Amino acid sequence: MALPPSLRASVTPPELEMIASQQLITVLPSISMDKTVFISGTYGPLVPMRRCQLPLWMAINLKRKRKCRIIPPDWLTIESLQSHLTNETTQPEFSDLPFRFAEISKVLLDVAPDDLENPDRLRSLLKDIREARQAKSREGLDQLDHNELTLLNLCSMEINEIRPFFIRSMDVLTKLQPVKGPAADL
Amino acid sequence: MSGPTVGGPSSSGATRVEDEEEIEETPLEQLTRHWMNERHAPDLLPRQEVLLASLLDHIHRQTNIINTLRSDPRSSEDEHLRIMLVQTEIERVKFMVNSYTRTRLFKIEKYARFIVTDEFMQTRLTAGELNHATRFAAMTDRHFRMSVLQSLPEPQSHLDDEPIFMPSMITQPDKTKPVFVRARRHCPPIRLKDGTALEMSKGHISLLPFDVVEDLILRGDVELV
Numbered sequence: 132m133a134l135p136p137s138l139r140a141s142v143t144p145p146e147l148e149m150i151a152s153q154q155l156i157t158v159l160p161s162i163s164m165d166k167t168v169f170i171s172g173t174y175g176p177l178v179p180m181r182r183c184q185l186p187l188w189m190a191i192n193l194k195r196k197r198k199c200r201i202i203p204p205d206w207l208t209i210e211s212l213q214s215h216l217t218n219e220t221t222q223p224e225f226s227d228l229p230f231r232f233a234e235i236s237k238v239l240l241d242v243a244p245d246d247l248e249n250p251d252r253l254r255s256l257l258k259d260i261r262e263a264r265q266a267k268s269r270e271g272l273d274q275l276d277h278n279e280l281t282l283l284n285l286c287s288m289e290i291n292e293i294r295p296f297f298i299r300s301m302d303v304l305t306k307l308q309p310v311k312g313p314a315a316d317l
Numbered sequence: 318m319s320g321p322t323v324g325g326p327s328s329s330g331a332t333r334v335e336d337e338e339e340i341e342e343t344p345l346e347q348l349t350r351h352w353m354n355e356r357h358a359p360d361l362l363p364r365q366e367v368l369l370a371s372l373l374d375h376i377h378r379q380t381n382i383i384n385t386l387r388s389d390p391r392s393s394e395d396e397h398l399r400i401m402l403v404q405t406e407i408e409r410v411k412f413m414v415n416s417y418t419r420t421r422l423f424k425i426e427k428y429a430r431f432i433v434t435d436e437f438m439q440t441r442l443t444a445g446e447l448n449h450a451t452r453f454a455a456m457t458d459r460h461f462r463m464s465v466l467q468s469l470p471e472p473q474s475h476l477d478d479e480p481i482f483m484p485s486m487i488t489q490p491d492k493t494k495p496v497f498v499r500a501r502r503h504c505p506p507i508r509l510k511d512g513t514a515l516e517m518s519k520g521h522i523s524l525l526p527f528d529v530v531e532d533l534i535l536r537g538d539v540e541l542v
Contacts, residue, residue, distance in 0.1 A: 132419055132422060133419055133422040133423035133425075133426050134416070134419045134420050134422070134423040138356075138416075139423060141356075142353070142356055142357075146416075149409065149412075149413075150349055150353070153345070153346070153349065162395070162398070163395070164395060164398065164399060165399075167399055167402070167403070169379075169402075169403060169406050170344075170345055170372070170375050170376065170379060170406055170407070170410050171343060171345045171346075171406065172343060188405070188406075188409065189402055189405075189406075192401075192402065192405060196398075198398070230499075230542075275524075277510060277511075277526075278509050278510050278511045278513075279509050279510075279515060279523055279524065279525050279529075280523065280524040280525075281521070281522070281523050282497075282522045282523065282524065283521070283522060284522070285522050287542055290497050290522070290542055294497065297495070297524055298494065298495050298496075298524075301495040301524060301526075302493070302494060302495060305493050305495070305510075305526060308510075
């Protein structure tokens, strides 16, 4: 029962989504629930129409059953994304979006579009941001050497996307380095 | 008279705390980190027996509570919702434990013949894992011998040749493989392959060869992403 071959090279987007779903998000429940002990922590009590922090997976579960509204995080608004996009297109570096923004925004747009202002506009902004960032990470390949490559503010989904290619490239560059044998030290 | 001896370790302990901001992490967050580290690292990382045991214990306790609540006919509709949420979480944690263990199993089988010859690697395995590695190595050896090697001439019938200009026949972890790391706190400077130093501040993301950052990973200063 070792890890299946398809998962050996890298993690998959659903797995990243699972990790991102452990993060807390604010909800507005429409039901009440006593304080409950979970493995990840203690949540609740839920009181109708009173804001409460729950892990994203739990919020989504309740949302699907129409038992809560999700309050979107600050960065998932049109103004915020618009300013990130402006940064993204005018500045050379990546803008400081949350590390798991891609996973979280996807989950929220899939499950709770009615809790977001103008989901279609958000989708297109996220797509533009993604494309602008993708172009930059490709440029990063220029600076790749056998040594080190700093990728400030790159997010988890983007890392996963460039991983196979960047790792192979760096591996090849490492192998091409002359080996420093005892002779070189003398 | 114990003054000086006590003074030494405690003062160095104090500087340690100042240097490292302690990160509060729940057991589940720890498992998530070790799971991802294990998935990305080319080498087998140290076992996390205590953490795993405590999480499995927690899963067991939650399952027991659920079973008791389920069998109680008085439990209400709201109660069912809670049971469902707790159950969902148990399944999520089980998935992670599974995936973590299977990742290790994959590496153990891949490096089985190296593990049985290397004492340092053995310290990173649990008793169960070591037992599996030993048996797996012995079984594959016997299989190769019975099916092919015994019919070959003596010079070609070994499984541990180290021919020059060729990789060794015993697969070893390739520690030069690059990995993506993210700093969890301010890290002490590390020396890169070209001799320059790199000091990562919290949140810094880098692509580096695994052997350069191995110590930082083991200390928990950085995580693999």
